[in-house]
Amino acid sequence: MVEYIKKYRAFLIALIIVPIFYMLDYFGVILIPNDDPLEVILITLFWWLAIALPIHNYNYLKRQGATILKVIVLIILFSVALGIDILMDMPDNPVTFILLMGFWIGVVYLLVPAFIKKYWKLIALIYIPLFIYFLYLRLFSGDLETYLEIKEDFPFYIFFLPIPILFFLWVFEQWKWFQNLKSEKSQAELAMLQAQMNPHFFFNTLNNLYALTIKNSEKAPEVILKLSDMMRYTIYEGKKDFVTIGEEIAYLNNYIELHKIRYKKDVDILFHYDVDTHLKIKPLLFIILLENAFKHGVESWSKSNAYIHIYLTYTDNFVQFEIENNFDGTHTNNGGIGLENLKRRLQLVFGKNYALLINTTLNTYKVTLKIPPHA
Template identity: 90%
Template sequence: MALIIIPIFYMLDYFGVIKIPNDDPLEVILITLFWWLSIALPIHNYNYIKRQGVTILKVMVLTAVFIVALVVDTLMDIPDNPVTFIILMGFWIGVVYLLVPAFIKKYWKLIALIYIPLFIYFLYLRLFYGDLETYLDIKKDYPFYVFFLPIPILFFLWVYEQWKWFQNLKSEKSKAELAMLQAQMNPHFFFNTLNNLYALTIKNSNKAPEVILKLSDMMRYTIYEGKKDFVTIGEEIAYLTNYIELHKIRYKKDVDIQCYYDVDTHLKIKPLLFIILLENAFKHGVESWSKNNAYIHMNLTYTDNFVQFEIENNFDGTHTNEGGIGLENLKRRLQLLFGKNYTLLFNKTDNTYKVTLKIPPHA
């Protein structure tokens, strides 16, 4: 900026608009520039200053305290003036508090425990141990670098706090994203079931109460149990069974559905991880199969400290279970929940599709 302003000053002086004295003109220009900026910048940034008024006031107070310390030290002209020392301590405490107020509020007791004894020790040596010459001899032999030794410790403590805050932020972000993914359960099935329920009630079918009960159980499980960190495998099996039974009521064609469970039903797992794979088996398999030999075979076992869910279905050759937002949702949930400690495998032939999911149970 100075490279632009200074030539402008000289140009104005050349045309007689202003008069720059011949003795030390650069100093005059810089002083004028300083005061011009001091006045112009607050006016230009008035709205910002208005918003940050409290912070700016604190900075001004700290600046005034620092100036007072310099003035006191200059006027009294005493080596290691205790008055100056006290004022400067207040200044630096204020600066640190302005920069990291949360850290000071949390660790003020530790900071006081470190620095109050040091300060008392300084006052004792400076004022009560002996005369000034004695104090200067002690200071020469034992410089007061001890006041600076705790600073690296406090700095690394602050860095640790920032790291911990960042880790908590990532954890909260993952939890929020996971909650959002769990809330994105596809309502398509529930709407279809309600439509079928409406048709059953029109016909006065005796299946209507059964459908209402199963649908109610499923909705209750999705809304309430789905929000829990863990559910038992028995609860998850009951949920999948209700889903299958409701689909059996929907279809007029015969579907070979076989479910095999060899697992401790009291084991706890994350909820609603298998339902997407079962939904896809019905949607891309049974619903696309025009013949009468559609099938879904499902196995749930526990081997090598992993809960293993396998599901296989046939399809007509034009559909696939690999796409869709539901499966992408599942993959993202698995990454958030288990990192790399899970397995999701897909095996596709001309008209069969098999998925294997292995997850760790809750310890």
């Protein structure tokens, strides 16, 4: 919200036109009609935009040398229009009208060229019929007296009505741009968080693999295959928006098997799943919890009864991943950066449509994660 206000602060600054109008009216320089509020609103809106848009695009105007030349041309065009209007002294002079219309179209195009290029057909559809009708009334409806009589009854403010419509359309375009910017920022942050997998596991596994190859262990080929599958999954499948639960289960099983090879002590590892393996979910959400169970649980546990129990189920339209492990009470088991990473990813992906519950006792740590599957 603060970024949005900073971006459009020129429109807040331009509101100074309101007290200026009332001050000029107070000193008799201008007269604000009390019986025509619509005219006051339209004129105020017109001058508000006339002040705000140049300020809003000041840096753009400053950078563009060619733009300065265009501004000079527009100023000359405006001066010529005023000069002709003064010299000819004709009410609603068609020549002045045409020149002023060209001036304001040039101003708007100079300030918001992308918007004009995108909606020029709509603008032409609105204003060309109005312009033709004005010329018909002014030039072909009879003499000047007849035109002035028609003007008294004709609602000429319809020439100004499209301005707020086009303005709100431009505001909507800016809102869409802002929403897309936030979405792109979230996607970039999500990609960065998704790539922050723990590299220590891979390095440790490679060290273990090196030891196995020296011993000519029969486990070496198995380790190579599982590590290869994990790296492939992390690099390629992890970039996808969704994967099947079956693929995620295979990835977690490979991770568990590699850790079993790594540890010399017995660890009670239970991985039970009762879920449709064809359901699709976001990838690499469960691995952080499993990493933490090994890192803060098994590795800190000096006794012989270390355990990790995992349950993956599907209930109430949510995929539930529940993991519990014991840990040495002298160590702090807060999940570290990995858990903060996971929380941020969950917020970016699901908003409030998820649940992450953590329950810690003296020697046990239990996490329950509930996420919706892909519809």
